[in-house]
Amino acid sequence: MKDLFGKAILDYQTDNNPQNLVTETSISEEDEMSVAYLFRNYSQMPQIEQKALQLSKGKILDVGCGAGSHSLYLQEEDFDVTAIDISPNAVEACRLRGLKKTVNTDVMAFGDEKYDTILLLMNGTGICGRLSKIGIFLQKLKTLLNYGGQILLDSSDIIYMFDEDEIPSDTSYYGEVIFKITYKGESELPFDWLYIDYDTLKTASEANGLNCDRIMEGNHFDYLARLTIKE
Template sequence: MKDLFGKAILDYQTNNSPEDLVTETSISEADEMPVSYLFRTYNEMPELEQKALQLAKGSVLDVGCGAGSHSLALQNDRNLDVTAIDISENAVKACQLRGIENVKVANILDLDVKNKFDTILLLMNGTGIFGTLNETAKYLQKLKSLLNKGGQILIDSSDLIYMYDQDEDGAYSIPAEGYYGELTFTVQYKGETEDTFPWLYLDYNTLQNAAIANGLKCELLLEGEHFDYLAKLSI
């Protein structure tokens, strides 16, 4: 991948003429997103993210940390032991420049299970990294293996059913093949286009069923204003 998301983050951090990111999915048109949004403070975060940070405890793993705003809030405001990971080298460079003490380029699936955590955070549609519904079990098993006894996984997502048309009987016109929360995502930045990649939005019931099937308890913590929610998974 060209790491355009990471380039935008690093450009913003280093004042290198950052521009808006343009994102597009298989069910939505192109939409501009200011890179500054990824650098928001705790007070600027949505309630779901604030709730997750309030509940974080002990040693924390921030998966897909991006610009590192969640990690920074936990490290600086709550003095928690935070490990931040992202597959983007540029994003990790930006996190280092922002002062995150323990941040590295890593894929969650490659982490050594000898290192376990009390809290694992997956925020800003944390289920996205699963890619597809079929891959969800693999990720849940990995996350489960990284939890300390009594640990928790705090994860958010959205039910995308609202994106589909309804007929007069109230039934939704969802695709016959696959799961309706499976999207493909494209990112553009400074005239370049990233390779299209899969991105998964899970409705709460589907997440709960997947969690139970993989030996995890699933609890709905908070619902947002627009079909989004925060959930807690535990062993």
């Protein structure tokens, strides 16, 4: 991976001629994304993200932290928060922004400590990639939870993007997309990304020993869910 997403974040943080990211998926055309949006403060965040931060408690792990805006808010609120991301450039930007605990790692390879809250925001299930991997993904997150801990994640049901005759067959899940990123004329290798509807998430959670509750719904087919370990 060229880490173009992280490069855009670091360019913005260091004022190195940042430009918009160009994103495209297997079910949508090219669209421009302002990198500045990743640096939003609490008042600029969607209500779902604000709610997740309000519900955060104890020792917190922010998975896929990106530019670190969620972690920075929590740190300013005196929480013990660790921000992790697979992007070395994004993690460097987080450090430059003043985050005290940052780790450049894939969550699947992370596991030295346990947490009271695990955050996966901005479609946190995306990093799972494929629905076939959701069980392994959830089991890994369970190993990182303290007793009484919670996983707070948001995602979207993207079935609205399909006509009835376009929905994939039973052999595939419509929320699986291939993502492409271009930045400053360079293209990243395509990667898998998962949008998961709430009912499918709930079924997968219960199959892996987790309770799943929908905390709130957003304005555009998105939702916030809380997962806890079944007693």
